[in-house]
Amino acid sequence: MATRVTAATVLPVLWLLILLRTGICADDYSAFVYAGCSQGRYSADSQYASGVDSVLTSVANSAPYAPYDNFTAPSDSSVVGLYQCRSDLPASVCSGCVRSAISRLSSLCAWAVGGAVQLRACFVRYGNDSFLGKQDTAVLFKKCGGTPGDAGGVSMRDSALGALVAAAAPAGGGYRAGGSGAVQAMSQCVGDLGAKSCSDCVSAAAAQLKAGCGYATAGEVYLGKCYARFWANGNGGFSSSAGRHGFDLVHVVAAGFFASLAYVSLSLAI
Numbered sequence: 407m408a409t410r411v412t413a414a415t416v417l418p419v420l421w422l423l424i425l426l427r428t429g430i431c432a433d434d435y436s437a438f439v440y441a442g443c444s445q446g447r448y449s450a451d452s453q454y455a456s457g458v459d460s461v462l463t464s465v466a467n468s469a470p471y472a473p474y475d476n477f478t479a480p481s482d483s484s485v486v487g488l489y490q491c492r493s494d495l496p497a498s499v500c501s502g503c504v505r506s507a508i509s510r511l512s513s514l515c516a517w518a519v520g521g522a523v524q525l526r527a528c529f530v531r532y533g534n535d536s537f538l539g540k541q542d543t544a545v546l547f548k549k550c551g552g553t554p555g556d557a558g559g560v561s562m563r564d565s566a567l568g569a570l571v572a573a574a575a576p577a578g579g580g581y582r583a584g585g586s587g588a589v590q591a592m593s594q595c596v597g598d599l600g601a602k603s604c605s606d607c608v609s610a611a612a613a614q615l616k617a618g619c620g621y622a623t624a625g626e627v628y629l630g631k632c633y634a635r636f637w638a639n640g641n642g643g644f645s646s647s648a649g650r651h652g653f654d655l656v657h658v659v660a661a662g663f664f665a666s667l668a669y670v671s672l673s674l675a676i
C-alpha cells in the first residue's frame with residue numbers, strides 16, 4: 407500500500423519531486439500526478455517574489471480563455487511562467503484545474519525559484535531557468551498497469567501510439583488522440599513546442615511506453631514537455647487489484663527539471 411508522505415517528512419529535504427499514487431479516474435481532472443521544485447529559494451520581499459506572484463496570477467487569469475499561454479514578469483523578466491491544459495477539454499475544466507495546480511504549487515514549492523506541477527488535466531510551471539520554447543524529453547513520471555494483456559494487445563497499443571506520433575496536432579492545442587482496435591491513446595504537448603518538436607516529444611513518450619510497459623493494458627508517461635497515455639477500452643483504469651499481480655507500475659523519476667540543481671526523487675512504495 408502507498409505510504410503517506412507528510413509535510414514533516416518532506417520539509418527537511420531541499421529538493422522535491424513527489425509522486426503520489428493517484429487513481430486514473432477519468433473525471434478527476436484535478437488529480438495530482440507529480441510536482442517538482444527547484445532547490446533554490448527566493449526571499450519573500452524580493453523582486454523575484456513579486457515576479458512569481460505576477461506570472462502565476464496571469465496564468466490563473468488566462469486559463470479560462472486559452473488552453474496554453476506563457477508570461478514573463480514585468481518586474482523581473484527572468485521569471486517566466488506557463489500553463490498547458492489538455493486542449494480537448496472545456497475552458498471551465500482548464501480554469502478549475504489551473505487554479506488547483508497553482509494552489510498545489512504554493513504549498514509544495516513555496517519560495518522555490520522554480521516549480522512545476524502536473525495534474526490530470528493541466529500543467530503549470532514557472533522559474534528562471536529558460537525552459538520556455540525548449541524541448542525536454544526527460545522522463546518525470548511513468549506508470550504501467552491494468553490487467554496483464556497479450557501480444558495482440560501489445561500490437562494494438564503500438565499502433566495506437568504510432569497514430570499519435572503520426573497525427574497532426576489540431577490548431578490551438580497539442581492534444582492528439584489515436585486508437586487501434588481495443589486500445590486508445592492520447593498525448594498532450596506543452597504549447598511552447600512547435601509541431602515538429604511536439605511530434606518528437608510524443609515519439610519519445612511512445613517509445614518509453616513501448617519499452618517499459620510490457621503487456622500492461624494501460625500506461626502513461628510524462629516527459630518534460632509532453633505526455634502520452636494508452637488504455638484498453640473498458641479498462642481505462644489501473645485496477646486496484648493489479649498490484650497483487652506484481653504488475654502495478656513502473657515508477658521512474660528523473661531529475662529532469664531544473665537540471666542544474668540537485669534533485670532527489672521520491673517514489674512511494676506500493
Ligand SMILES: *[C@@H]1O[C@H](CO)[C@@H](O)[C@H](O)[C@H]1NC(C)=O
Pocket residue numbers: 446447448454484519534535536
Ligand atoms: C534564478 O534566480 C535565483 C534567485 O534569485 C538566482 O540565484 C539564480 O541565479 C537565477 N538563475 C538564473 C538562470 O537566472
Ligand SMILES: *[C@@H]1O[C@H](CO)[C@@H](O)[C@H](O)[C@H]1NC(C)=O
Pocket residue numbers: 475476477538539597598599
Ligand atoms: C509566449 O507568449 C507570447 C505572448 O503571448 C507569444 O507571442 C510567444 O509566442 C509565446 N512563446 C512561446 C514559446 O510560446
